[in-house]
Amino acid sequence: MKAQRWQAFMHRRKQWLLMWLLGAMVGMEFLENGMFVFGSSHILGGIGVAPREFAQVQAAYAIGSMLMIALQQWLTRHFGYRHYLLIALLLYGVGDLASANATNLAELTTARLVQGMGGGAFFISTRVLIPLLFSVQQRPKAVRIYMLSIFSVGAIAPVLSAWLVDNWGWRWVFWSVLPLVGLLALGVRWLLPRHLGRSHTPVHFSVAPVLMFVLAVGCVQWSFSEARYELFDRPERLILVVLTGVLLLGLFGLHQWKHDEPLLHLRDLTHPGFLVGISLYALYYFVINFSNYLFPQFAEQGLGIPLLTTGWLNSFSAAISLVVAIFYIRYAGKVSNKRAMMMTGCTAMALACWWMSKIAPDAPVSALLGALVVKGFFGVLMVLPVAALTFRALGDKLFAKGYQSKNIMRQMMASFASAVAAVALQDSQFTEYTELMGRVTPGNQTAVAWLTQLQARFEGLGYAAGQAHGAALAELSNVVHHQAFFMACQNLYQWLALVAALAAVVVSVQRHLK
Structure with missing residues (x-):
């Protein structure tokens, strides 16, 4: 015993x-x-x-x-x-x-x-x-x-x-x-x-579908990261790579559909509920990965918040998600309308992004806390209901096959979102910088007065007139650069708020996951 x-x-x-x-x-x-x-x-x-x-x-x-x-x-x-x-x-x-x-x-x-x-x-x-x-x-x-x-x-x-x-x-x-x-x-x-x-x-291993898959995702991923620069420099190469990637993905999908022992079991994953769920997953992964890249850039370089404080702020928002997740696990079973929860999550993200886009450049750290609290609801209220409903449509028998396809999509969207965020931030900063510097002309009395005062300050420190003028111009460029970066971040937050709002609309009109 x-x-x-x-x-x-x-x-x-x-x-x-x-x-x-x-x-x-x-x-x-x-x-x-x-x-x-x-x-x-x-x-x-x-x-x-x-x-x-x-x-x-x-x-x-x-x-x-x-x-x-x-x-x-x-x-x-x-x-x-x-x-x-x-x-x-x-x-x-x-x-x-x-x-x-x-x-x-x-x-x-x-x-x-x-x-x-x-x-x-x-x-x-x-x-x-x-x-x-x-x-x-x-x-x-x-x-x-x-x-x-x-x-x-x-x-x-x-x-x-x-x-x-x-x-x-x-x-x-x-x-x-x-x-x-x-x-x-x-x-x-x-x-x-x-x-x-x-x-x-x-x-029975087969090399052909593996090579086709690697080449297809390689072309797609390369186009994600290089599209902005190749589009104007060498558009014909970009078009060729994109078409090659799409063609290879199509051939790979056709091969997998017909194959008796495929890498991806596409024939078994045609349930409308699963397809809608995968689409909502894609929206979620795009928004959350875009936001995860953008926030530390905005806080540290845009608002001048120290790196460690930025880390604490980011972790604060994630801790809110953890608390919400605990409550979700305990009480979600009592909520029959999961679609309303998903819409609430998307709306919360849209509100948080709009909030970030309106923060003043000299705002204190405390000004971010409300937006971070609201953002913390998105991950739980959006993805956990989607996860439960998407795979319920497949059942236990097809769960592993569906989860495999979902994770491939997750990696592709995470890479895509990070690439879009990195490239869009640099592009938007360049645009804002060019526009701001275009305003610094002899006719702009405010800029001229500021530059003259700064030059006089450098001369008071012992700089020669020519050196003081160069140092003042360099300082002006740094100030404009910082302001351009701040404005670029807020522009992207406005776009992300729109994407999150559109995600809420998509959730509201779909009828398969409720």
């Missing part, structure tokens, strides 16, 4: 550890990506490249991740989940180590490609493992731990990134994750059943 109780106790303990292992694994990828996006300007500045190159680095991670997600079912059937995740952790660790030691753009891009190949396995595999590892009675608890892990690291990532960059340097954004990789590898080796997910029949 004692032996049976002991075995039951050890089984419950192992199940509890498994729940936290899955949450920690997906949490690690969210933590590292959150830190990377928040500290992106410092990381890119550390290797001496322009902010626009962030789009290229993000695209590399997305390509690697989408490749691993596409191969997930083949690889798990061949190796089993334990060995598949150990390989993924090895790739992730190698990519993380290479990122920490990168000295130029090519090295960082390659490192993030490898890291993405590892990271792509975590989100999809850990979520798919929940119904495989736990009974029907245990699954709600496992899902709660899983969701809380994601929202918890969202609250930690910005402030941790800010603290590491401020005190230790940008390379520690990567170094800090390595111990977690080793710890999780031990957990996977110890806790996951050896042959879980492994097929008893041979898996």
